Structure formats: C-alpha cells, structure tokens
Amino acid sequence: MASDQPLLEVRCLVKHFPLKKDLIGRGGGVVRAVDGISFEVREGETLGVVGESGCGKSTTARLLMHLINPDQGEMVFDGAVVGSSDMPIKRFRRQAQMVFQDSYASLNPRLTIEDSIAFAPQVHGLPHKESIARARDLLARVGLEPRRFAERYPHELSGGQRQRVNIARALALQPRMIILDEAVSALDKSVEAQVLNLLLDLKDEFNLTYIFISHDLNVVRFMSDRVMVMYLGEVVEIGDSESLFQAPLHPYTRALLSSIPSMDPDQRTEFPPLQGDPPNPINPPAGCRFHTRCADAESVCSQRLPKLVSQSHNHSAACLMLEADSGHRKARHLLSQ
C-alpha cells in the first residue's frame, strides 16, 4: 500500500574522505564521516537528527541532497532509486530541498531576494514572469511583505528574515521533503521561536516532510515525531521522539540527554555525563564506536559491532547490552526471554 511505503529510504550509506599523505608517507588515513547508515523517513513526519561534532549529520544532509556522492549505498525516494532512470537526479531535486545554517552565505549577495527565490523555478522551465510571481507569493507566505522585501539585497535583512527567505527559496520548487540543517541554530531565541512556528505552519499547509538536524535537543524534541541519534558516522538509536527522550536506550543517548542544563537552580548538574571531547572520525574505535567512553563497556564491546535492533514498536538502538546473544553481561537477562 502506498501509504505504508516510506517517503525516503536510506540504505547503507557510506562516505569516506581520504586524507592526503605528505612526501614521506605520514598522514593519510580516512575520515569515515558516514559509515553505513540506514533509516527511513515517513511521509508527513519530522525526523530529528541529533549528534555532536564528528557524528556525520552534516555529511548525511549533503549526501541526501546529492551535493556529494556516496561511496556506497543508495537512496530510495517514493519507491524509486535516486539516480536511476525512474528518478533522475534533476527530478529528485524538485522533490527534496535544503535550508542551510548560515543564512547569509546561503544567498547570493549580488541577487535581489526575489531573484534568488525565482532562480530554481526558472532552471526547471518556469518562465521568468511566473517565477517572480511565485517568489513574491512565497515571500508573503513566510511573513515577509513582498513590496518591502522582494527587491532588497541579502545584506539589508536581519538573520531571521534571511532565514525566512531561505525557507521560501526551498519551497519554490514545491518539494515534498525539506532538510533543515541547523536552520535555526544561528538565530536569537525569540527569532528562533518565530521561525519554528513558521516551519510548523508551512508543514501543515504544504504537507511537507522534514528532516530536522540540530544540536539543540529541546528544539528537536519539540519539532520531531521521530528522532535519530548519530555517533561517529553511525546511527546509535532511532525512534519515537517521546519514548526516546523519556526512556533512552543507548548509553550515548542517555549521556547526551543528561547533558542538557537543568533549568532548576536548586537541582544543578553535579557530574558531567561524559568526559572529554567527541572523538575524531579518522580512526574510530574498533567494535562499538562508543565503547571508549562508555561506563558499561566490556571487552566484547571492542570486538563486536552492535546492530540496530528494534526494542519496541518504533524504537531501535544499537548496543550490545540490548542484544541477547552478544556476550555482554547486561544482555544475559535477555537470553531467557
């Protein structure tokens, strides 16, 4: 049935970046930015993606938009493999669009606002006049009065206004899915609230599907139906937003969620959940990539790769403690089940 089919299915996506060696062969190595991730996005939902530096979420966003090519793996959009004759890349581009973090760098400083928005429709064949008309209509929809803003230049707008323009630009091709890569991260909190509300309104109005990448866990919880947690190029947990936030399964997710500052001055955090910085994806640890920082790590964790296993309806995690036959002491109780 068409409605059961996910809108986007990502299968085993891999992207490595080789590092150059110098003259005597030092250096080299490979940045394993994304190391075999698979997930799906259902139509009409918002999938939140969280993770810290080096987790690969930005690379994933660029892979999804085909701004960089994967080394392995494929994407299936609406049942058709992206890049195949059923869904050539140019056609895919009309289905999926992206809003970037830096609102100023995302706009050509030499083009007026309406020209920036009208560019994409023109590329796809819409005549100039209609493209401009659509651009002005979209400006109104995102809350920017066309008479005041259409013929302005990006440097004349504030950060929040520019981000609205970027959202209008993403909508210009009438896509079905929009990837928001830290789209509100650089905005002031009060402006952020306005833009988040706008995104929710637009989602309802245009029946959009969002992939919402952010480092702000509170915002992700608010915006997302499901959440995916990434660590060092892999998916460690994915599931329904509320159950993930209330009962996280993976030790990293638990640590991440308890890093959120408490808003209670009498109940301040006493100990940091994790020590040290997120590691570099150049030489990731063997086995479970989190084992070097995990309080529950055992020797088996450096030998076996955990698989993403479904723990309950709509909640999966990749941890040996949750795999019955992994050999981890905490998993033994699962054997009897």
Place this chain on the structure above:
Amino acid sequence: MNTDPPFVDVRNLHVNFTGGRKPVPAINGVDLQVRRGEVVALIGESGSGKSVTLRSLLRLHQKRHTQMHGQIIVGGVDVLGLTDAALADYRGKVASMIFQEPLLALDPVYSVGAQIVESIMRHGRVSKNDAHQRALSLFERVQIPSPKRRLQTYPHEMSGGMRQRAMIALALACNPQLLLADEPTTALDATVQIQILLLLRELQRDLGLSVIFVTHDIGAAVEVADRIAVMYAGRIVEEGPAANLIRTPRHPYTLALLRSRAHGALTKGSRLVTIPGAPPDLSSLPNGCAFAERCNFAQDECRQNQPAAIALSTNHLVSCLQTDATSNVVALA
C-alpha cells in the same frame, strides 16, 4: 548581611559607538554590582548590550570610535581612568576574559604553553622555569589530560573542549580576581558544554573568583550563576537571584523569553509563544521603555517614561511600571 563593598561596581555606564553614520548608544545606563566570589550571568539577545558591557570592563573597545562615561570600579581600581600602561597591568592580573571561539582568541603561531608563560612573565618577575611550572599546574587544574605534552601543542591541534580549557588556563594564569566569560560554551557540543560549565563552577569555588558570564542560553546561566541579570536595548531590565528570576520573573521581557523556549513539556503540534515584533534599532530608541512596543502589558505611561529600577525584594530588581500585572503570570509551563 555582607557589608563589604562590591568587587565590581558599575554605575550609570553609557557606551556610544560613533563609527557608523549615526552614533549608536549600545549601553544606556547600566548599574551592576558583583561581590567577591559571586557569579552573575548576563542574559540577552543580539543588540542587548551584554557583550559590550563585558568588554567595557576590560576596555576592549576601539578607542577612536567609542565614548564611555559613567563609573567602573573593579577591586578599588577606577577602570575608566586607567592609563594605557596601568590598563595593561590590570588586564590579566585583576580581571581577565575568556571568549566564545578560542581559535580566534589564541595566537595560532605559538604553542598554548608559550602563551601562558608569556602572560605570566609579563605580569610579574617570575623566572621562565617557574612560569612553566605554573602553566603545568594550571593545565592540571583545568583537567587537560597529559598536561605536560599538551603545553607544547598549538591551538589548532586541540579539540574544541580542550581549547576552551586552555583558554581558561590562560585567563587564570596571573591569578585574576574577576573572570569575564563571553559566551564561552555557545560553540561547544552539549556533552562538552556541561563539562566546561561544571569546571567553571568548580574553579570559581576553589579560587573564590567573581565571574560575569554572558550568554544567550538561559539553561547555561542557571547552571553556573548565583544571580542573573537580563538585558534589553542596552539596559538591565531585571536582575535577581537565579531561583527568583527563573521561577518568578516579573519583567515582561524575561517572562516572554522564558515562555518562548522550546522544552519537553510542550504538547506536540502546539506552537511556541513568541514575542511579537523585533529587537529595536539602537540608534533610534524611543523615549519610554524600549520594550513597550512588543509588550503585552504596556500602558501609556510605559511609552512616555523610562521605568526606574524597583526593588521587589532585597535582591530582586525590575525596571518596569507594570509589575503588579506580571505578579500572577506563570513563567514556565
């Protein structure tokens, strides 16, 4: 009741920037007192003047295009009246600062150890060996692993969290009594941010530092601060103990700020409560309260007169004429 004079005593501070076409009054009459060993957080958004206030305490603004008047007394020193030579002594020894992006604040061509040693030797007659020892102990204090090796590394070779720790070590090198922190954790990952916040709290306790911590993140402020001051359009609109401010804020802006936060308890599909309008243009501020045009509680008197600071309790000050109306509003859902 502590009757010592405050360590930091800022009164009626005004800072104008004259570089552009119109003069911009970035700070419009700020009063701020910080006791010894107290942590005060300055919260606000872009244009509120929080960073400008902080930088004024070290006189980091360009001399040419900045006019400052008012009073800034830190540890008995009249900061605004210091000569350049005295200012160089004051910086680092009495007050020092850590910044949001260490890569921009640290010199990329010197190892971090060399920079700390240089700072120590600049401020006192210390031998190089002793300075090096001190740098090592500082690195241990800020919990940098393998400190001896790390003293030789360059800023770009360190990870974000470690760089921030190195910068804290550098700031503490000459035993300042006042630490100024300008959004030090904004650019850090969540798990690193909480480590740095806790480190700052621990150092502050151990060394008895006074800290002024500027941030836009209320959560971070609550984790470290004893008192919180909220700034808007170059003025402090509310200040008080962290618990009071978070649980019973009385200024409409503070209320609105707290209510517009996204947090877990919101129901799916609901919208955030937003503050209508946009921050004001600092070069053309209205006569009355700068927040009035965006305020749900504004009355005519608000638009005509600058509200003076009212003391709601001993430590809780609000600059608002409508505090009766805000006394019953719930801040956090």
Place this chain on the structure above:
Amino acid sequence: MNLLRVQSDASKVMALPYDRTPGYWQTVGQRLLRDKVAIVAALVILLLLLLALFGGMLTPSDPYKTSMLSRLKPIGTANFPLGTDELGRDMLSRLMVGARLSLFMGITPVILAFIIGSAVGITAGYAGGYVNSLIMRTIDVFYAFPSVLLAIALSGALGAGITNSLISLTVVFIPPIARVAESVTTQIRGRDFVDAARASGAGAFTIVRVHVLGNVLGPIFVYATSLIAVAMILASGLSFLGLGVKPPEPEWGLMLNTLRTAIYSQPWIAALPGVMIFITSIAFNLLSDGLRSAMEIKG
C-alpha cells in the same frame, strides 16, 4: 561544531524605506565618487585617454619632422616648449602622440588577458579536482618565469613589431589573472548559495553565469587594472630593447631608448618619457586601489 552568534544586526530591522535601495554596483559607484584620490586618478587617466584619441590633431608641431639644426634644444625654447629630441623633433608633440601607442600597448594586453585568464581561471576554480590541477599546473609553468624574461623571450621568438609584442604581453599576463580568477572562484564555489543552486538542479553553466560571474568578475577586474601599469612598463621595456614599436613611431618606451645618449647633455629631456610612464602607472594603480576599497562593502 562551530557556531558564532550572528552579530547584532538589530539596526537593520527597523522600518525599511519603501523605495528601492541601490544595488551593489551603484553603491560601489557612490563610494568611489567620495574617494578624492581615486577621482583625481580617474581624471588623469581620462586626460591621457583624450590625449591618446585626439593628441594627433592637437600637436603644435609635426612629431615626425626632423631637423638636424634643432637637435636637443632645451626645455623652454621658442617653438619647442619641451625641447627637442636627438633628431630635432618636438618633444611635446611626440609625447602627446606617444600617448596613443603607449596606452594602447598597456591596456590592450590586459583586456585580452582579462578575458582569457578569467575564462581559464573560472573554469579551473569551478570544476575543481582533476581539471583544476591540470589547468593550474600548466599555468604555473608560465608563472614561474619572470615576466620580463618571458616577454622578451616570446617577443624574440615571434619577432619585433606591435602585434607580436601585444601577443607576448597578453601571454605574460594570462597566468597571474588566471590564478586570481581561480582563487576567487574557488572561494565562491564553497559558499552555501552555490550549493543551494546546485541543489535546485541547475547545470554548471547556469550556475557560473548567474551566481559565480557576478561575484568574481569584480575582484578579478580590480586586479587586472593594477596590471595596466606593469603592462605599460613592460611594453616600454620591449620597445626600449627594440622588440616592440619600431622607430620613427613615437612611443614612450622607445623614446626612452633613443634618448639614452642624451642623458649627459639634456637629462631633463631624456627623463620626460619616463615621467609620462610614471604618471600613467601611478594613476592606474591609484584608481584600482580606490576601486578595491569601494568594492569592500561589508553587508
């Protein structure tokens, strides 16, 4: 993850005027008009260009008429306000007519090199990767030669004459312009708005035309204008060595050459063509500096 808070742009949010604000190039023009040094330089260049165009008609005497009796007359002689050269020709007239060739030899190679160098550099910059390496390493081979030597070698190989010197000078200037073009294009290429344009399905040519050109041609042009002075000096050098303009055509560099022997008897006259080259170089440099400052508008 590096997030720098957006600097305060609250001042921009207040009610924007209804009518249109000027675009980028208009703003550049306005700023340039306020730069007094650049205005003076521009006026000087304008005078020189007028001289080049109309000088021939305005000369007081015939620039080609020789007179063995009036050789090397000093400055201020009746009928010869700036003296005469070693063949008795009026210096003022020769200097005026010389403007035409000297400016032509200075500006033309730069224009040609600008067109070719930009095309090469922008292609290399946008393509990136293997294509970029191929193009730029080839360019580097030429760049390795000092420009004077390269100009002389090429001229020598092609033979003397105006056309050949133009060709050799153009070739000399293509590598530096291509380098600047590649560098600027690579910077622009990495900006998010180019990625956004790629993400909207536009092809490479469209993206270069709409998004890249408008942002790179300005800086490349400014760099190119700073090369005009160098081109003039190189052209003069080539003429000085006998590889460029042939006598009796008046060209400042050639005049410097032929007046060499007069340095001991009439040093001021011998220096005059050099003074003209000097003035022109300075004017172009100052104008290009002014243009560069005017273009650095922080949004």
